Amino acid sequence: MSLLPEYRDPSKKKEYAVIGKSKPKIDGPEKVTGAAKYCGDLKFPNMLYGKMLTSPYAHAKILSIDTSEAEKIPGVKAVITHKDVPSKKYGISPARWDENCLCIDKVRYVGDKVAAVACVDEETCYKALAAIKVEYEPLPAVLDYRHAGDEGMPNIHEEYPGNINTEIHQEFGDLKKAFEEAYYVRKDVFQGQRAYQSPIEAHCAISMWNGNKLTIYSTTQSTHYFQYYIAREFDLKMGDVRIIKPYIGGGFGGKLEPTGLEFNGAVLAKITGRPVKMFYDRADMFYHNRGRHQGTYELTTAVDKNGKILGVHANFILDGGAYTSLGIATAYYAGALLPLTYEFDNYKFDMYRMYTNLPACGAQRGHGAPQPKYAFESHLDNIARDLGIDPLEIRLVNARKPYTTTVNSFDIQSCELKACLERVAELSDWRKKKKEGMPKNTGIGIATGAFVSGAGYPIYRNDWPDASCMIRMNEDGTSATVYNTTVDLGQGSDTVICQMAAEAMGYRYENMRIISGDTEAGPMDFGAYSSRQTLMSGWAAKRAGEDIKRQVLNMAAAMMGLPPDDLDARDGIIFSKSHHHPTKWQPLTYEEVVSQYCKLYGPLIGKGMYKVHATGGTFKGAAVGTSPAYSFCVQAAEVKVDEETGEIEVLAFYDVHDCGQPINPMLIKGQVHGALYMGMAETYWEEVHFDPKTGVCLNPTLGGYLLPTALDMPKIIKNEIVDSYEIVAPWGVKEVGEGSTNPTMGCFRNAIVDAVGVTINSTPITYEKVWRALKDKKEGKQPAEIKMPPPPANAAVKPY
Amino acid sequence: MQNAVKGKDGITRYLVTIKVNGDEYTRIVKANTLLVNFLRDELDLTGTKRGCELGDCGSCTVLLNGKPVDSCLVLAVEADGQEVTTIEGVAGVDGLDKIQEEFIKNGGLQCGYCTPGMIMSAKALLAKNPKPTEKEVREAIAGNLCRCTGYVLIVKSILAASGQEMETYYE
Amino acid sequence: MYIPDFEYYAPDSLDEACQMLAQFGGRAKVLAGGTDILPKAKTFSPIAPPQTPLPEILVSLKNLEELKKIEYVPGKGVVIGALATHNDLVNSELLNKKYMSISEAAHQMANNQVRNRGTVGGNLINAVPSADLPPILIALNASIKLVSVDGERVLPLEELFLDVCVTCCTEKEILTEVVIPDQKMTGSNYIKFGARRSGALAIAGVAVAVEVENNVIKDARIVAGAVAPTPIRTKKAEDFLKGKEVTAELLEEAGVIASGECKPITDIRGSAEYRTNLVRVLTKRALRKAIDQGHV
Structure with a gap:
């Protein structure tokens, strides 16, 4: 093995060998040949x-x-x-x-x-x-969540009178004062539909x-x-x-x-x-469901004359279905994540999650956040329009800054939301389009989003590490196997974990193997939810990799006659950082060193773990929404509306994400495309329909529940990530997969308003709804208003 | 039908011979046996997936006499005497098919559940039309639902397999 | 998912098939591509029962090669065998040359996999109100042939449809061919409106065929799908157009008249009011396209 002096070149020091590269998915060959076995196989x-x-x-x-x-x-x-x-x-x-x-x-x-x-x-x-x-x-059945809490409704669970599953009342700051001192206060009510994760693989x-x-x-x-x-x-x-x-075969929370x-x-x-x-x-x-909650979302916001948000009152009601599922968390998430993207000091959040005689709702991609975010982004656009402020500018005015704390006690670390806004504006030519106008019936809309990079607390309270990982070298050093219990649903966690482990080891991705998702083979990890694995399981993998590297360098030090501190490893080669000689201190390979180690000491194993530091406030429900780090993103969409049919064509879509430092750019693209797909689907098409009299699902098929096809996606999709580095995360990573769904519905809705001037305050924004709104507008009729249902009769607190 | 025999349970069973991935297989099936279940249960070719089971999702796409069909909408008795290619028959002994390679290279898969069907549709398209336009690629896979990728990198993979760049792709 | 047991026959000739149907009576049904009757026969969870269970016996037509052809028969017209698949229509050179609008309509159906299996005959006999082929075929004045042991009968396609999924084809009869007679029509086309660009049932669909000379409409046929129990001709709109000069207002008015002739229902795909509007818009657009493109 010859010397590879470039390893020692200080200018190359920051170049990573494995991470930051679009490595092919580790499970690719098995999946493209049909060899991959799914549970049903x-x-x-x-x-x-x-x-x-x-x-x-x-x-x-x-x-x-x-x-x-x-x-x-x-x-x-x-x-x-x-x-x-x-x-x-x-x-x-x-x-x-x-x-x-x-x-x-x-x-x-x-x-x-x-x-x-x-x-x-x-x-x-x-x-x-x-x-x-x-x-x-x-x-008698309770099929309309808006009236589930009415006096005299049948009780679904004896233990929970009045059909209230979750009741939340949180208040931070002094909202009353904010409203009194405001330049402008606006109230809007929005509605979302029941959606379903609909993975292609059945349970x-x-x-x-x-x-x-x-x-x-x-x-x-x-x-x-x-x-x-x-x-x-x-x-x-x-x-x-x-x-x-x-x-x-896909999960998305389901x-x-x-x-x-x-x-x-x-x-x-x-x-x-x-x-x-x-x-x-x-x-x-479809009957088991546990998909996206439907809900009604009333938002009241006070702003100053520049559009700076002074205070927000979020008053929500959700259809939880017949059981709790993850819905208590959903209910908290719905309000907890709203203060992430915009800074304001006064906030009130009221929520009822109602039991109904319909399938239970649970956590679907973006858990609890996408519909409230759609409501808020639509609401903010309404305010901007009322005040004559550009939708981009009102977002810039309010955009969250790094190293701040939200009104509900979430500590924000890195945050490049402003950079995302500016970059989306550039990519979409926002300012030019706003100045010069767009062709008839076309419009552009913008929205922001943010999400946790893993939940701050496990689903059931325990003191176990959030993530742990073990790596075992094959005895001859020609491969390394990661053992953990992460879950690759398709998002590519096996690939990313192996990249991170290899980087930490100074080893090669191509020689990594992984056995994940077997509780008897791998140490504990809580799995795939709340976009947690790249950060949390990534930490464990990084530390396990460093543990291997430490042992390998120690062994190599003995073999080379150099101190371990002077050695480093990269691409499976162990070399001296300082000693350079044509015959002495020759670099060693992982194969040589690991073989020697195993012959002397037996198995070479590295281990690592990660536990989230204590985070969040102390009020009731403070745990939900906490996270070591938050991702941010901005999306814009350009649409064209067919005035006569209401049909919408998405001309272009832009997404700029602050997801920290990328581990695998190709997989990030895939996550953003997939989130756009799901967000777009929920904007226009997807809705689980139930017979309002019997509760029978009317479209429990993939011909009735319309997932978009390859022909339905926008022609132009431009997505980028901004430079960002999150110090609390391994190599500065943050989440990407769920956060990308948060702005989508809002930016499409805002684009439609911009295109044809009609406000549609419920999703899905079907072509028929667009047509009807246009017709009403032409006939001078007011659009049908969505009303906030009264609080449940049995509510402990009735805030309005 | 000649090759039919009634069992003790009063149900008729049929002798079918189907050429799958170049080899002939003869089995006795009931009339209600779907081709997808014949492939998966009788031949253990589980690369062909069951998705919606109604012809909406394309997870079970196989080539029947060279044309992509949903094997959940074909009775095994109807495929008697026909030729079927499944995902297991796509790669050669000397390596992966170009389409398979490009799916891996371009990130054209995530969970992989729709992938076999997607590749079968792509295979049929490129056999008929070696240089398809992006629109033609999208048309060809419009019967294959993917819940993960938003199709972008799938379209890119198929175009790459035909030696073409995806013009609308934004790096 | 499960389909209850049934018996299966695959006769080698049309005669044999007709004899079987005569013998089995109501206990049997014809199987062509199966893309409609098989999914409808599937039982999912017991709370999602089959839409239309299969009878005891299926008689498959798969061996009847002669019914798969698409050919021109002088004096008769273009003969489309009932077992031609939708993709056979899409790819037929003859149709591409003579009746592009039929190929285009076929291309809008379902998805590629289904188009490779589903047949013209199956699409007609299943008589789903939203089916995409009947409107354009009726607009082009197609006739069909029904064959049984008792002989054969030829009738205009529009007379086939009696109600939602009900036709006048008896349990003894087999639909063998669709004939498109030689046309005076100068332009035709079908516009489908679905929620999604592939694999979605039509919320409404309108096919038109027009004979235009010197910018005057001499003859017109307008057929709407998915807006009544059967595909319907909007005859008032047709009559209104005849003899008039083509103007934007004329086509707009024709759309309004046509929309008044349909009887749509409200379901999860769209309200009756929306469908009515779609008929208006699609009629206008289909007419414009048929007039402008200048071919059938």
Whole structure:
């Protein structure tokens, strides 16, 4: 091996060898050849198939369940009801556990779990389910969240009178004074729809027992939370529960919580003594749901004459569906994240999350933030228009600065929001377009967003590290394997973690391997949610990599006769930083050093962990929205509106993100494109429809629930990142995947207003709504106003 | 139909021979067996994914006599005597297909669940039209829903496989 | 997802197929591309039952090669075999030359995979109100042939449709061909309006065919889809146009008249009022395009 003096060149010192480069995805070859196994692709000897029977009624008492006919069908191996499963209530968040593995006394939405079967094949499952006779006594159902809290409405959960799931009243500063002293105060009400994550892969869980040990292969975003909750439900030790996540076909928040497939599958596997594969079909997915909450959002904002925000009152009501899911967090997030992008000192946040007899809502990409942000960005544009201020300028006036604290006690570290605004303005030629105008029926809109880089606190309170990681060198040094329990849902965390580990080790990405998502193989990590893995799991990987490097350099020091401090490693080569000689102190390879190490000492293992420092305020709910670091982004969209049909063509889209230092620019592009896709879909198309009388889902198919196709995406998409470095993060990283959904709906809505002068205050902004608004405008009619529903009758506090 | 036999359960089963990725497979199936399940369950070719099961998402796209079809909308008995190519038949012994390489190189996949179907659609397009326009690429994959990528890098990958740059792509 | 068991036959000739249908009576249904009847027969979770369960028997037409052709028969017109797939229409050189508007309409259907399987016959017989082929075929005055053991009958395509998913094709009959007669029409086209650019059902669709000479409309046929239980001809609008000189106002007025003739429903894809508006706009635009492009 010859000397490679460029390693010692001080001018090259900041050049990273592995990170900051668009390395190909580590799982690419398996995924493009069809070799990648997803949960539904797995088979085990003697495996049975299992399925759940769900309720056809939105709200009904279960009078009796007769499984005898189903049991007689050849190939049916087990039929279970609530009598066969633990009655302990579960949920993903201990803030409220209110769900049963199988319903005991009543069902609370069309799709609620009633019974389950295990059979020799899928077909028999469907036959068996059809043969189970359930006698129901239908009850009046609560299907409109806006009236769920009205006097006299039926109660969905006995324990929670008045159908209030979450009630929040937070106040910071002196809002009354701000309103009194304001130059201008405006109130607007907006409405959002129910959306669904709709991953292309359906949920699936394969459960099997070995004595008292339970193993579940599952489509999960968090192996740890599944391990914890499944152990809890069955009173098992965590060490007796093994969760394995095969490849996952997308999650977007929809696979974060147990579904019942795991619990009921485990019971069926126990009863039959065979592995049981429980699966959802497409309709089941829509009924299980846990998608985006729909809500009504009233915003009142006080500004001075320059548009500087003095105070904000956010008054929201959400449709939570029949169970809590992650919804208490959603409810807090909805208000907590609003003060991130703009600085103001007075803030009041009131929220009711209502129970209804519809599928439960949960965490969908951007958790709780996208609809309120759409409302706020639309509201801010209205204020700007009233005051004659350019929408870009009002955002610049209010934009968050780095190293500040929000009114609700979030410590903001790095923040390049102003740079993002300026760059989007340049990319989109904003100022020129505003000055010179745009062609008829075309318009441009802008909006900002911000998001956490991982939640400051775990979902259930515990003291474990947020992330941990182990790296083992192959004995001959030709490869290194990362072991952790991160979850790559497709976003590319396996790739990014390996890049970070390799950089820290001074090793090569191409020789990295990763075994993630097996609680028995890797140390604890909370998984994929709240955009946490690049920062949190990245820290653990970096530290594990440094631990390997330390040991390798020590070994190499002995081999080279130099002090360890004088050595460094890069691209798998260990070299002296100071000694340069044609024959002495020759650089060594990782292969040479690791081989020597393993021969002398056995396995070469590095480990690392990360724990979030204490963060946030002390008021009730202060934990939700805390994070080590926040990302920021700005988007602008140009649209063209067909006046006669309301059809919207997106001409161009711009996104500039402050996501800290990039690890893999290509994956960042992919995240932004994907977030735009989802945000655009929720702006125009996607909505889960329910029959207002029965609660039956009207479009539980991908032909009825419209995801955009390749032909629907904008022609021009320009996205960039700004220079940014976050000191609390490994190599300065921050999140990108979820934050990008936050500005999208708002910037599209604002572009439509700019194009044709109609304000549409509810999503989705369907072509029909645009057409109707234009028609009303032409006929001189006022647009239909969205009204804020009254507070629930049973509310502890009624702020308005 | 000649190759049919009624089982003890009164249900008729059919002998079908389907050439998959160059090899002929003969199996006995029920009439209600869909091609996607035939491939996955009988032949263990699980690269072909089940998505919406209604012909809306294209995850189960295979080539039937060279043309992309949703294998969830084709009965196995209908494919009797026909030729099917699945994702497992795309790469050669000496390496990946150019399309597969470009998907990896350009980040044309994230979760990978739509990827096999997407590649089959791309394969059929480039076989018929080696230098497609961006619009033609988008048309060809409009029956393949991807929830992760927003399609940008997929379109770029397919154009790259045809030796073309994506003109609208912003670096 | 599950489809209950059924029996399957794939006869080798049309005669044999007709005999089977006669023998099985109402217990059998014809299987062509399957892109409509198979998804509709699927049971998802028990709370998402099949829209239309399959009968006991499916008689597949897959071996009837003669029904897959698209050809010109002098004196008769362009004959489209019922088993021609939508992509066969898209790619047919004959249609591209003679009736581009049919190829274009076929191209707007579903998505590429479905267009490779779905057939003309299936699209017509399933009689979904939002189907994309019937409007343009009716606008071009297509006729169809229904064959059974009792013989065959030829009728105008527009007479096939009786109600939502109901046709006059009896359980013994097989639709074998669609014939587009030689035209005097000088221009035609179909505009579909869906929420999405691919794979979306039409919220409304309008096909027109016009005969224009010296800027005067001599003849016009206007057919709207997805705005009534069946595709409908808006005959008042057709009559209104005849003999008049083409002006923007004329086409606008024709749109208004046509929109008054449809009877749309409100569903999650669009309200009746919106659909009515779409018929107005699409009629106007389709007429303009048919007149300007100068080919059928």
